[in-house]
Amino acid sequence: MQISKGVEWAAHAAVMMIALPEGRGLKAEALARYHDVPTAYMAKQLQALSKAGIAQSSRGAHGGYRLAKPATGISLWDITAAIEGHAPAFRCTEIRQNGPCGLKRKDCRNPCQIASAFAVAERAFRDSLKTVTLVDLAAQVLQNARPEQLSDVGNWLESETMPLSDTS
Amino acid sequence: MQISKGVEWAAHAAVMMIALPEGRGLKAEALARYHDVPTAYMAKQLQALSKAGIAQSSRGAHGGYRLAKPATGISLWDITAAIEGHAPAFRCTEIRQNGPCGLKRKDCRNPCQIASAFAVAERAFRDSLKTVTLVDLAAQVLQNARPEQLSDVGNWLESETMPLSDTS
DNA sequence: TGTTATTCGGATATATATTGTCCGAATTAA
């Protein structure tokens, strides 16, 4: 039971994209270099964000990624689901129907108790992540950062971003 | 992010062991056959339960497994942790320290916000599973079972169990 | 309007973790 590293990378990239000025984007290579992670694999995570409607991509020269909607509307669960998928972590294989004393299928209308308990726990997990938005994360980062750190990031952004072409 | 099948098997096996009369045990092969799963792999899960202090094993002829403590004191989280381990699902690799604008190590005394959010969510998950004990699961099974089913299981248990030798 | 540089997107390899199997060590009944 472990969460893909891609989730961590995607989350950091998403927080980074909050800081993008209107009409600008960051290419996958830049986001990967900023976090010092393999470019192609970071690109894959960004593609997943794009498919999920969280990020918006522009191809060609001066292309790149930016958030597709307001950061207040993007939760940590949205990021996680985009990368890991929506399938539940606990997969019930209905072994109660197996073996010498297996239950008949018709007696299994309501779900297995063990599966139910995990479903409740996973819901609690999801709901917790849903309460955390990208702006919450960004706000805490700003609170803890030292001033010089912020200007460093600002300068880096300025040097890496270019006005996007018409992002239709 | 998926939970091992072993957790499902171990949970079902643990519930089964509640029904064991005092001083009796079930061998791994029987528990596997009862649920129609590979013997050796079921055995592996039972070993994990044993290591975690949840089950108690007896070797040699007429050996087998039984619960090591009252079922009220065994939660679904205990089972899960015994199989999957206690390591958190989200692994923070501190990529905030990487790259051109990476934070200095001394500025990272408090944990990364993203990691913190996942820690909270995982705690909610754990706490939910901790509220469910083996007796809760067994009670619900009994409620939903048909009478003939119960006698079937009783007969099967009678035919499979033998008095354990002195379980030191 | 063609050409070229640039960037995303999905198909393709490698590494790691999960799933499944086997044989020896330990214990007990006879």
Place this chain on the structure above:
DNA sequence: TTAATTCGGACAATATATATCCGAATAACA
């Protein structure tokens, strides 16, 4: 003492996660 039985950890096969590459698409520029 012997032999049957069962657990325990070491070993192999499969599935998933990680990492990479190359073609398709787009936009800037001449």
